[in-house]
Amino acid sequence: MSGQLNSYEGEDDDVPTLLDSTSNSDDPQTLTPRASNLGASENESAPLPRVPLTIITGFLGAGKSTLLQYILTEQHGYRIAVIMNEFGDSADIESRSINVSSGGESNATLSEEFLEVPNGCMCCSVKDLGVAAIENLMKKRGRFDYILLETTGLADPGPIASMFWQNEDFGESISLDGVVCLFDAVFGLEQLEKDRASGEVGECQRQVACADVILLNKSDLVSSEQLEKTEAALRALNTAVPIHRTVRGHVDDLRTVIALNAYGSSPPTIVSDTTTPALHSAEHDGGHDHGHEHAHAHALRGVTSLLFSLPRALSPSQMERFDEWIRTLVWEGRLSNESTDGDEPTMEILRCKGIFSTSDGAVHTLQGVRTLYEVRELGRGDAVKKEVEEDGRLVLIGSGLDEDKIERSLHQVLST
Numbered sequence: 001m002s003g004q005l006n007s008y009e010g011e012d013d014d015v016p017t018l019l020d021s022t023s024n025s026d027d028p029q030t031l032t033p034r035a036s037n038l039g040a041s042e043n044e045s046a047p048l049p050r051v052p053l054t055i056i057t058g059f060l061g062a063g064k065s066t067l068l069q070y071i072l073t074e075q076h077g078y079r080i081a082v083i084m085n086e087f088g089d090s091a092d093i094e095s096r097s098i099n100v101s102s103g104g105e106s107n108a109t110l111s112e113e114f115l116e117v118p119n120g121c122m123c124c125s126v127k128d129l130g131v132a133a134i135e136n137l138m139k140k141r142g143r144f145d146y147i148l149l150e151t152t153g154l155a156d157p158g159p160i161a162s163m164f165w166q167n168e169d170f171g172e173s174i175s176l177d178g179v180v181c182l183f184d185a186v187f188g189l190e191q192l193e194k195d196r197a198s199g200e201v202g203e204c205q206r207q208v209a210c211a212d213v214i215l216l217n218k219s220d221l222v223s224s225e226q227l228e229k230t231e232a233a234l235r236a237l238n239t240a241v242p243i244h245r246t247v248r249g250h251v252d253d254l255r256t257v258i259a260l261n262a263y264g265s266s267p268p269t270i271v272s273d274t275t276t277p278a279l280h281s282a283e284h285d286g287g288h289d290h291g292h293e294h295a296h297a298h299a300l301r302g303v304t305s306l307l308f309s310l311p312r313a314l315s316p317s318q319m320e321r322f323d324e325w326i327r328t329l330v331w332e333g334r335l336s337n338e339s340t341d342g343d344e345p346t347m348e349i350l351r352c353k354g355i356f357s358t359s360d361g362a363v364h365t366l367q368g369v370r371t372l373y374e375v376r377e378l379g380r381g382d383a384v385k386k387e388v389e390e391d392g393r394l395v396l397i398g399s400g401l402d403e404d405k406i407e408r409s410l411h412q413v414l415s416t
């Protein structure tokens, strides 16, 4: 069983941050990584910073390569290595199309070859996710300062995210920045329907569930009604994720998709869905205002997304109980204060995130992908106070989640 990720002690200062190039206000897309990250290899004595890695996922044909190509050709100032978890002939086609900007080199064999594209990006294609392939790539550390990893359209990004998040093989050299999911505005809903009909949790659902940001792509090809319908379906799977409508993956600001630092010191982005009324348990509807957990819940058969509010300023004992509760849920798929009557646990958490404050004035974040999770202190005092102005929030996304049971259990655990 995977362990809790409380061991991380590193400073996030080594994670490149996209800074506005405010000196060039005419070109808001021009972004510059922190100078200290560039040319790190030139100063042999300085430790190399961890390289942020963004996972680009999405179902077959959703526009992953198109987004990749768009990012590579934008002026962001990063030297990017690309890992493509593709198989078969399509890998060659993809490699060539991604590097069209390298002009005459378009027929070159790209595996482990670095090509410089006009905006200064270094492109390197690694065609599988084998540990050896990534280790090989990391031998060239210092020649690139960002990694984009495109999964196959049929991949579940959860295990890939887990592999890069505090993994002992890569924890020192790579930091997981975020999971970007391309969702096809034309065919995506149909695919979700198919997933649903199968009765299993399909890849398309897992990709949405795991996303830190979703690009609802090909929005030029469908009506606004279709876009709204699709957004509602996406919210059903991942209640609090930011969703952007895009054409060919174009975003107003590249920071929408890269340098999110979603697993680092930044507070998780939890978008409140104001379009759906809160679902209250019978207990709440009975007129009691507990002032604690209220759930926004959405469910598609298979995957449920729940959004809870947490009480302000958890006491040390509440914090301790909450920690045990979340650990039991994430690791064992059960509620720590509920008996399973000997039954096998049926809940599986695919993704969880949260932000809450404690009575000592600290603000904490929770991040989890499948059985890996960490609770970390974001800071304390005025600097972080604005992050939790009201109650804290907790998002749980997974299969087999019984919202009433979970809400009741959480309420009991947090009641003083």
Ligand SMILES: Nc1nc2c(ncn2[C@@H]2O[C@H](COP(=O)(O)OP(=O)(O)OP(=O)(O)O)[C@@H](O)[C@H]2O)c(=O)[nH]1
Binding pocket: 058, 059, 060, 061, 062, 063, 064, 065, 066, 067, 152, 153, 182, 217, 218, 219, 220, 221, 246, 247, 248, 249
């Ligand atoms: N009209 C339109 N076409 C798009 C858009 N995004 C991508 N496409 C086209 O859709 C097709 C598939 O895009 P890709 O970027 O190859 O999709 P992918 O997710 O990488 O595909 P796989 O790797 O096969 O899973 C290509 O022909 C793109 O040019 C968009 O927003 N609008």
